[in-house]
Amino acid sequence: MRQSKMLVPTLKENPAEADIASHQLLVRAGYIRQLASGIYTLLPLGKRVLTKIETVIRQEMDRAGAQEMLLSALQPAELWQESGRWYTYGSELMRMKDRHDREFALGATHEEAMTSILRNEVGTYKKLPMTLYQIQNKFRDEKRPRFGLLRGREFLMKDAYSFNESFESLDQSYQNMYDAYCRIFERLGLNYRAVIADSGAMGGKETHEFMVLSEVGEDVIAYSDTSKYAANVEMAPVTNEYEKSAETTGEMEKVSTPDRKTMQEVADYLGHELERGLKSIMFKVDDEYVLVVTRGDHEVNDVKVKNFMDAKVVDLATEEDTVRLMGTGFGSLGPVGAPKEVKVVADYAVEPLVNVSCGANEEGYHYKNVTPGKDFVPDEYADMRFVEEGDPSPDGEGVIKFARGIEVGHVFKLGSFYAENMGATFLDNSGKSRTMVMGSYGIGVSRTLAAMVEQFHDDKGIVWPKQAAPYLVHILSLNPKKEEQRVLADNIYADLLDEGIEVLYDDRPERAGVKFADSDLIGIPLRIIVGKRAGEEIVEVKMRNEESKTEIARSSLMDEIK
Ligand code: ATP
Numbered sequence: 001m002r003q004s005k006m007l008v009p010t011l012k013e014n015p016a017e018a019d020i021a022s023h024q025l026l027v028r029a030g031y032i033r034q035l036a037s038g039i040y041t042l043l044p045l046g047k048r049v050l051t052k053i054e055t056v057i058r059q060e061m062d063r064a065g066a067q068e069m070l071l072s073a074l075q076p077a078e079l080w081q082e083s084g085r086w087y088t089y090g091s092e093l094m095r096m097k098d099r100h101d102r103e104f105a106l107g108a109t110h111e112e113a114m115t116s117i118l119r120n121e122v123g124t125y126k127k128l129p130m131t132l133y134q135i136q137n138k139f140r141d142e143k144r145p146r147f148g149l150l151r152g153r154e155f156l157m158k159d160a161y162s163f164n165e166s167f168e169s170l171d172q173s174y175q176n177m178y179d180a181y182c183r184i185f186e187r188l189g190l191n192y193r194a195v196i197a198d199s200g201a202m203g204g205k206e207t208h209e210f211m212v213l214s215e216v217g218e219d220v221i222a223y224s225d226t227s228k229y230a231a232n233v234e235m236a237p238v239t240n241e242y243e244k245s246a247e248t249t250g251e252m253e254k255v256s257t258p259d260r261k262t263m264q265e266v267a268d269y270l271g272h273e274l275e276r277g278l279k280s281i282m283f284k285v286d287d288e289y290v291l292v293v294t295r296g297d298h299e300v301n302d303v304k305v306k307n308f309m310d311a312k313v314v315d316l317a318t319e320e321d322t323v324r325l326m327g328t329g330f331g332s333l334g335p336v337g338a339p340k341e342v343k344v345v346a347d348y349a350v351e352p353l354v355n356v357s358c359g360a361n362e363e364g365y366h367y368k369n370v371t372p373g374k375d376f377v378p379d380e381y382a383d384m385r386f387v388e389e390g391d392p393s394p395d396g397e398g399v400i401k402f403a404r405g406i407e408v409g410h411v412f413k414l415g416s417f418y419a420e421n422m423g424a425t426f427l428d429n430s431g432k433s434r435t436m437v438m439g440s441y442g443i444g445v446s447r448t449l450a451a452m453v454e455q456f457h458d459d460k461g462i463v464w465p466k467q468a469a470p471y472l473v474h475i476l477s478l479n480p481k482k483e484e485q486r487v488l489a490d491n492i493y494a495d496l497l498d499e500g501i502e503v504l505y506d507d508r509p510e511r512a513g514v515k516f517a518d519s520d521l522i523g524i525p526l527r528i529i530v531g532k533r534a535g536e537e538i539v540e541v542k543m544r545n546e547e548s549k550t551e552i553a554r555s556s557l558m559d560e561i562k
């Protein structure tokens with residue numbers, strides 16, 4: 001591509017609204033432009049990188065046996081009403097009406113739409129397990145869209161869903177996707193950790209988030225350098241030792257995110273009441289009251305799910321029920337059944353209000369997902385104290401460290417929540433009707449692009465690794481007015497195109513300084529500089545991530561590049 005004709009609007013200054021490197025650089029280097037808050041246009045360079053990342057994801061999904069589909073973004077409200085999420089998803093879900101006053105939502109995620117396909121089209125165990133995926137824009141009316149592509153209101157996601165005949169089969173599909181995710185993030189060259197996330201999945205099964213380590217990450221993870229242990233500290237359940245934490249409220253404030261301020265009020269109720277064995281609890285969140293009813297044991301396909309729970313919001317002014325929360329664990333990927341802890345993670349109505357869990361385990365403390373100010377280590381000397389950096393990691397190897405991370409992926413054992421609510425059943429090999437068991441697996445594709453820029457940049461611009469770079473080679477002709485420079489650059493450009501090498505050719509009538517600065521900003525891995533020695537067919541070659549340049553004759557250029 002000739003840069004003189006390409007839409008690459010580079011800027012000298014950082015845009016005022018951008019606070020972090022990836023946002024600044026993607027705007028300055030001409031990859032993206034904002035259309036509205038949290039809504040971005042991918043310009044040609046941005047689109048090329050996005051496609052590269054998609055390709056890696058697609059290859060690994062296909063290799064893992066997942067099948068690509070494309071669902072519609074626009075979804076009828078009825079689907080979301082069947083699952084219950086119409087009432088629980090809150091204002092992050094973009095809702096609208098058509099000309100006949102029928103209600104719709106723009107897909108924030110696609111569990112419902114995918115489940116509706118499976119329940120209609122797959123009725124036998126013979127087709128199971130089946131994993132389906134798509135790469136498509138998602139819509140979430142985020143409360144605080146920010147950091148450019150990192151938290152948008154419309155963003156590109158790869159979302160996959162597995163449909164299984166049993167929990168054992170789900171375990172395998174989950175592991176399969178987990179492994180594919182590791183390969184994807186490794187191939188992209190990212191420094192990441194797979195962390196234990198919300199432990200509230202059905203049947204006590206796990207969910208993991210893939211976190212790119214970065215100072216600008218909104219999550220905090222606890223990990224051990226010398227073992228595989230890593231957990232998202234946000235998702236760690238509050239223990240029923242809550243009374244003990246009450247003394248150090250100050251510390252809790254420090255670690256909780258703004259959205260979690262009301263945690264204390266909730267935990268005040270839950271912590272005490274559940275210990276006393278009460279089955280229903282009302283707690284106050286802002287000016288609303290939430291009633292939580294635990295239903296005790298519950299069976300899905302012969303697997304015991306404990307303390308499945310209903311909750312509803314009661315507006316005390318009118319005494320009317322306004323919202324019904326179904327199930328527990330209202331992550332944005334949806335409700336999942338609760339294990340033996342009773343969890344409340346409400347994400348409903350106007351604001352995401354609380355993100356709280358509460359429970360007891362047999363040992364009397366919780367030390368799985370470590371959260372300072374919230375989780376405890378058994379102190380042999382005294383009774384309990386909060387987890388701190390430097391404590392032994394829960395697996396006994398190494399010590400706990402804290403770091404910030406960007407959530408680029410999330411794998412989730414959903415269990416039968418959607419399949420049950422939406423009637424997705426199949427006939428097993430003895431002809432018995434059973435409910436499907438599901439998993440869901442998301443990757444933020446556009447967020448991953450931004451996360452890569454966070455990890456791959458220097459003070460001059462982006463430094464793309466080959467596998468994601470918009471082009472492999474950047475030709476700079478320093479003075480195209482000089483005939484021999486223009487001709488040589490044109491010829492090299494043609495040679496590269498013949499070889500099928502992706503090349504951007506800066507043929508603009510700009511000063512050399514401008515070209516160098518733009519080239520650094522854009523970050524293409526290999527640069528060919530056509531300058532003074534063009535008459536002798538000699539050019540300079542420089543890697544974006546190295547300082548040194550080497551002179552090379554045109555005749556041996558192709559060997560150098562390959
Ligand atoms: P977050 O905690 O950052 O709000 P999430 O847990 O709500 O993310 P999921 O429902 O797990 O997100 O969606 C799967 C993936 O989609 C996430 O792991 C993330 O990479 C990406 N994603 C989610 N929300 C956004 C967003 N607003 N902008 C860009 N990517 C997003």
Ligand code: MG
Nearest residue numbers: 092140142332
């Ligand atoms: Mg979210």
Ligand code: MG
Nearest residue numbers: 209331407410
């Ligand atoms: Mg999250």
Ligand code: MG
Nearest residue numbers: 209331407410
């Ligand atoms: Mg998530």
